[in-house]
Amino acid sequence: MWVVHKLIVNAIGIKSFCDDMIRHNVTRFKTVFIDKGGRKYDIDIASTSIMEINDREVTEDSQGIMIYTDNKEKVII
Numbered sequence: 001m002w003v004v005h006k007l008i009v010n011a012i013g014i015k016s017f018c019d020d021m022i023r024h025n026v027t028r029f030k031t032v033f034i035d036k037g038g039r040k041y042d043i044d045i046a047s048t049s050i051m052e053i054n055d056r057e058v059t060e061d062s063q064g065i066m067i068y069t070d071n072k073e074k075v076i077i
Contacts, residue, residue, distance in 0.1 A: 009041070011040065011041045011042065013041075013042045013043060014033070014041060014042065014043055017031075017043045017045075021050075024053070024077050025053050025054045025077075026050050026052070026053055027052045027053065027054060027055050028050075028051040028052035029048060029049065029050045029051055029052075030048065030049050030051060031043050031044065031047060031048040031049075032044040032047040032048070050066070053066075053068075053075055053077075056068050056069075056070060057069045057070065058075055
């Protein structure tokens with residue numbers, strides 16, 4: 001069972017990152033939020049991984065190209 005959460009944030013960097021994920025049909029990702037002090041937060045891009053696009057699991061092949069795990073088809077964005 002999936003639980004849907006709504007993230008309410010007032011940080012431009014996080015908002016634009018999430019908008020990019022939506023624009024590229026990313027349906028699940030894992031990331032780390034960074035506390036920059038003074039109530040300022042951001043996303044740690046180096047610690048972010050995309051797990052699903054269009055509700056299909058993705059991974060990287062040996063050459064670093066993102067592919068769907070179910071049929072090894074290259075992801076076209």
